[in-house]
Amino acid sequence: MECSTLCLISFLLLFGSCFQSVSSHNSSQSDQQQANLPPRGWNSYDSFSWIISEQVFLQNAEQIAQRLRVHGYEYAVVDWLWYRKKVPGANSNSLGFDLIDEWGRMVPDPERWPSSIGGKGFTEVANKVHSLGLKFGIHVMRGISTQAVNANTPILDTIKGGAYEEAGRVWHAKDIAIPTRTCAWMSNGFMSVNTTLGAGRAFLRSLYEQYAAWGLDLVKHDCVFGTDLDLNEITYVSEVLSQVNRSLVYSLSPGTSVTPALAKEVSGLVNMYRITGDDWDSWGDVKSHFNISRDLSAANMIGAKGLKGKSWPDLDMLPFGWLTDPGANDGPHRGSKLTLVEKRTQMTLWAFAKSPLMYGGDVREIDSATYDIITNPTLLEINHFSSNNMEFPYNPSLKKRHKGKPKRSKKGKKPTLSLGLTSCTESEASGWIVENLNQPLERICWKGSLENNPNPFCVQKRELQQHTLDGESKYQEEFRGKHQFFAANQMRFCLDGSSKQKTTSQEIQRVSFSPCKMHSNQIWELTPNGTLLNSYNGLCATVNYIEENVDSNEVRSWIATGRNGEVYMSFFNLSDQQNTTITIYAKTSFVSNVLSDKRISSCQGKEVWSGKDVVTTQGVIKMDVEAHGCALFVLNCK
DSSP states (O other): OOOOOOOOOOOOOOOOOOOOOOOTTGGGSOOSSBTSSOOEEEESHHHHTTOOOHHHHHHHHHHIIIIIGGGTOOEEEEOSOTTBOOSTTOOTTOSSOBOBOTTSOBOOOTTTOGGGTTTTTTHHHHHHHHHTTOEEEEEEESSEEHHHHHHTOBOBOTTTOSBOEETTEEOBHHHHEEEEEEOTTOTTTEEEEOTTSHHHHHHHHHHHHHHHHHTOSEEEEESSSGGGOOHHHHHHHHHHHHHSSSOOEEEEEOOTTOOHHHHHHHHTTOSEEEOSSBOOSSHHHHHTTHHHHHHHHHTTOTTEEETTEEEEEEOOOBOOSEEOOTTOSSOOOEEOSSOHHHHHHHHHHHHHTTOOEEEOSOGGGOOHHHHHHHTOHHHHHHHHHOEEEEEOOOOTTOOOOOSSSOOOOOOOOOOEEEEEEEOTTSGGGOOEEEEOOOOSSOEEEEGGGGTTOSSOOEEEEEEOOGGGGTTOHHHHHHTTTOEEEEOTTOTTEEEEOOOOOSBOOOSSOOOEEEEOOSOGGGOEEEOTTSOEEETTTSOEEEEEEEOOSOOOOSEEEEEEEOTTSOEEEEEEEOOSOTTOOEEEEEEOTTGGGTOTTSOOOOEEEEETTTOOEEEOBTTEEEEEEOTTOEEEEEEEEO
């Protein structure tokens, strides 16, 4: 069939930069400054979930050293639950199968990690990884484990040695744990600790000093960011890591509902921070990363100041190759569901956004097509050494046509209201008011939804009853002056401030209603400045206006400048209708508006994926891009 086209005229915003040529091998060399470049490596989660063994992990590490290290992939990371026994009944949210030491700290399962026997932890694994010329990392969870709390283990004082003592007594796990702040998507696993207590800080210090002693180079700290925000714990862990006698890259995961304001709160404390939910091998997951990448680039968060160096917004692992399924109890058993075109699109966005590149598939089974994508020299150059990376504007009002018979488009509907979360420092967090309607239960409404709206966005306030607090005075004190909120005629369902899941294909995790229980993610405070503050994560509820059935974001364009003055440009076709090919145009005459030292009259170069030569015709670069695909240009302009 013939392919009809959509013309897209874009204004390029470019900044010049200086260039010096280096090989891809040089891009893997460590810099004196921590995470001075976006880290690269491999993480076990996408291919092995939580069940990976020492033998299999080291086999993958050997393949990284042999095949990927030369391309800058230098981290080998064990993901979650390395302390959980792999026995019948154990799963990603089971209770009672974890290994802890006498101080309540997680230790590797010796059945899966035999070199840990005798209190060695990951020391021998780290040594073997280092001997391969690689760096070693592990995944850790927030706070303290439920298992340690149930056992009420004493807290280790690493400064004085022995059990932590204060106010004339020895402190234990139950003294520092906050049971109302369990991890929302792993409720049986971990809960926050009270960092205002010396014993709470001592416990966290004992964890991260142990990780440094094991020889770790990276820690991936989970359930502390996004809708699971625990800024107090992040801040203290960052302080500990800044003081240990080892350089550890500090990574946060996951990151649902991230905004530029929230990113700014943590970026200076860490080196990597996830800005989305888990990314799996579906087109919806790939597509959901474009808006947040654009927003953080525009906010100058790429390569901002971080812990002992720089920090990088993290788009998550690359789910290519041989994989397992989210939360599964087995290892790799299927190939990635992404097409070759979709993998190129994902890798290209990750490169332009300068995200850390963590391969997720079983490295022992990597196929040649996947290998070629993740080692593509142009993308690796862009990822490490380009500058001025940004999505550049385009005209979203143009119509498109499809191959074959076009589908009828629906007329745009009026905006609908959606409840979301945002940083309380953002202006859009303020807008909640109390309505005086002489009702038995007070109604709290979003101010903007009251204007000419017969169905405004409102919730009803319920006082916290003593009997719902289990009679524990610390719960009563924690929730003093706070409330639960529920929708009209739905008193059993309370407003919930957590996504309750780690995996999502959605671009935005929205606040929802769930069966009422005494958990801090359902406890809110209406502040004097009109914000609705959640006790679980310290974020505030806001109401978003969503345009439905509007196809305005199907074409995206990114640009960056190279070290030799070359221009990197990419066109993306995000259409969900796979018979849609779009011809995307970009004018080059406006390059001179930025490169003021000379006037740009033409550009020439290559399109990377097709190998085609590209020459501007009448000042325009043009390329047909298939659905879910991208075009990648390396241009020299004069």
